[in-house]
Amino acid sequence: MDQQDYAVGATRVAVGRPDGRAGGAGRGAAHPFLAVREAVGAAAADDPQAAAPGGVPGAAAALSPDPGLLRLAQWFAAATPGTAHDLCAASFGLYPARHFGAPAVPADPDVSWWHGPTAHAAASPRSLAARTEGGLRRARRDAAALPVVRSGAKPGRPGRHRKPEINGVLPETMGGPEAPETPAAPRVASPSAAPVAQDRSGEELPAAERRIAARLLLAHPLVTASGPHADGFPLIRRHRDWLAERFDTLLGYRLDVGPWHARLCKAGLGPGAARRLEHPATGAPFTPGGYARLALALAFLVDAPEQLGYRQLLDAMRAAAPEPAASVDPADSADSADLDMALAALAGWQVLGDLPSDADDDTFVLTVDRELARAVPVGPPALAADAADLIRLAAEAEPATAVRRLLAETPAVLAADLPEERRAWLYEHRLSGPAALAEFLGLEAELRAEGVALLDPAAELTDLALPGVGTLAQAGLLLVERLVEEVRPLPGESSEGDVPIPDALIDGVLGDIADEYGLPARYLSDRTALRRDALDFLLRLGLITPTPQPKRPPTWHLRPHAARFAPTPDLQPVPGTGRHSRREPLLPPPPSPRTELRA
Structure with missing residues (x-):
């Protein structure tokens, strides 16, 4: 067998599941999945006392x-952070779906997001005061103080964080004061539980259960009978045949359901998908070293005994480390952090039981679930030449399947981002394609000239909520609202592509937000961290996109669907009062008497 195969003795599974039961292997898959090899000494591994000298x-x-x-x-x-995230999505497929929480706004499908109706709602004083603890809170303001304008400064002058554009116009000719305006606060999505169906006709209850189970699997591809989502596991088992058929037909995903766990085997999303693993406790993103230790630990756990010494696992990982960059040294602080996040992720998936409280505890014994360890990898590097090749192969599919995957997994699908074949399918099935997924997953389709977005009004089918609670979610919403108001294309201008954002505008808007709202101390003292985290939040939601530059920080562009969170534009303002209107040029001053005498 080829040395590139996923494991020695692996069996190719073209149709059906590794255990021989019926089930699709995934329509449109680039290559068949390979089952993790069964250990020759499986019986001995099940009995650690027999395999261990002295018991x-x-x-x-x-x-x-x-x-x-x-x-x-x-x-x-050997990967960069971005490539490592994409490689994780391609090889493990444990990323959750990501959708906006605001309801869909009906409009003509040929209307642009830039100029169409939006989901923005002006916040009331009550909603500002009712924010949950830890989110943005309105800064106290004296009732007798001057009203607030968009820039956060007093009327009569621009915000102190705004840098005027260098266009040859003197500050005196840039216009008078803006009209007072209260800045819009982020909308907080109200918590909503899963829909509860009433058994009226005998068919509504099964349909509701199937939808709940499908949404659970799309949000959490690995569900166990004793994990945090154990309440939904009986629904998955009850409707496993129907779910397996629908996931295979619509998305090309294979669904494996065992006695104690269910695994939805997702495909990769290609390069630049902005999906990553995070530490279950701290939320810190995985580093390439953390991913390397995760794969290294799984390499031993798929055939490990049920009871495994903690020190034995570390020694085995250290001996098998392919390169010094992937070595395992608990004494090194960086290596210890990478090892900690890898083991924490395995414990969160219940591959491992309890972890030692002391990393130097040589007597601690780990409890290993080999079945769950074998369920983690879904995109093995069997036929891939390198990491980039695996990322490409994992995302390959026929146009219909590929577009439906993007609709089900990402906040919005823009036609300009798709290859020609997939773009043609989206235009041809722009009504029926999203409608089928919306019915299957309980979502709402929003069609615009640039593309399609499937929205979840319950704000459950996502790992990043927008609108949402918390500092970053609300600061990000404020940032995108104000950026859209500043750079939105005028009617008649080209509005189908991304719009560049001046770098000074980002700093100015974030400075205004920091002045107007009570941010955590870490952001008030470190504006660079506020900029980094806010832009990262919007990037992961696909609302902005970077343009790399050699030896310089990237420039940012605003995407069309970001406009759905801003106030509805006034396309026919009173002449001379619009934000983009140009004021009449000032008349030249009359000549002074001295000038007349010289003439």
Whole structure:
């Protein structure tokens, strides 16, 4: 068998599941999935006492690593952070779906997001005061103080954080004071539980259960009978045949349902998908080293005994590390952090039981669930030449399947981002395609000239809520609202593409937000961190996109669907009063008497 195969003795599964039960392998898959190999000594592994001399759990002979996962660990160790995130999505497929929470706004499908109706709603004083603790709070303001304008400054002058554009116009000719305006506050999505169906006709209850189960799997591709989403596991088992058929037909995903877990095997989303793993406790994003240690640990856990010594696992990982960059040294602080996030993720997926409180505890014994360990990898590097090739292969599919995957997994799909074949399918099925997914997942379709967005008014089918609670969610919403108001194309201008954002405008708007709202101390003292985190939040939601520049920070562009969160534009303002209107040029001053005498 080819050395690039995922594991020695792997069986190719073109149709059906690795255990032989019926089920689609995934329509439009680039290549068949490979099942993780079964250990030759599986019976001995099930009995750690028999495999361990002297009856000491975890004291067995050297662990046997999986060659495919070792190769994957090497790719992670050599990857950049962005490539490592994309490689994780392609090889593990454990990312959740991501959708906006505001309801869809009906409009003509040929209307642009820039100029069409929006989901923006002006915040009332009550909603500002009712924010949850930890989110943005309105700064106290004296009732006798001057009203607030958009820039956050007093009427009669621009915001102190705004830098005037260098266009040869003197400050005296840039116009008078703006009309007082209260800045719009971010909308907070009200919490909503999963829809509860009433059994009226005998058919509504099964339909509601199927939808709840489908949404749960799309948000959490690995569900266990004893995990945090155990309440939904009986629904998945009850409707597993129907769910497997629908996921295979619509998205080309394979659904494996066992006695104790359900696994939706998602495909990759291609390069630049902005999906990443995070530490379950701290929320810190995984580094390439963290991904490498995750793959390295899985290489041993897929065939490890149920009781495994913690020190034995670390020693095996250290011996099998493909490169110095992927070495395992708990004494190194950076390496210790990477190892901690990898083991924390495995414990969160219940591959591992409790973790030692002391990293130097040589006597601690880990509890390993091999079945869950084998369920984690779904995109093995069997036929890929390198990491980039695996990312490409995992995202390959026929046009219909590829577009439906993007609709189900991402906040919005823009036609300009799609290859020609996929763009043609989207235009041809712009009504029926999104409607089928919306019915399947309980979403609402919003069609515009630039593309389609599937929205979740319940704000449940997402890992990043917008609108949402919390500092970043509300600061990001304020930022995107004001950026749209500043750079929105005028009617008649080209409005189908992205719009560049002046770098000074980003700093100015964030400075105004920091002045107007009570931000956490870490952001008030470090505006660079506020800019970094706010832009990262909007980037992961696909509302902005970077343009790399050699030896310089990237420039940013605003995407069309960002306009749905801004106030509805006034396309026919009173002449001379619009924000984009140009004032009449000032008349030249009359000549002074001295000038007349000289003449």
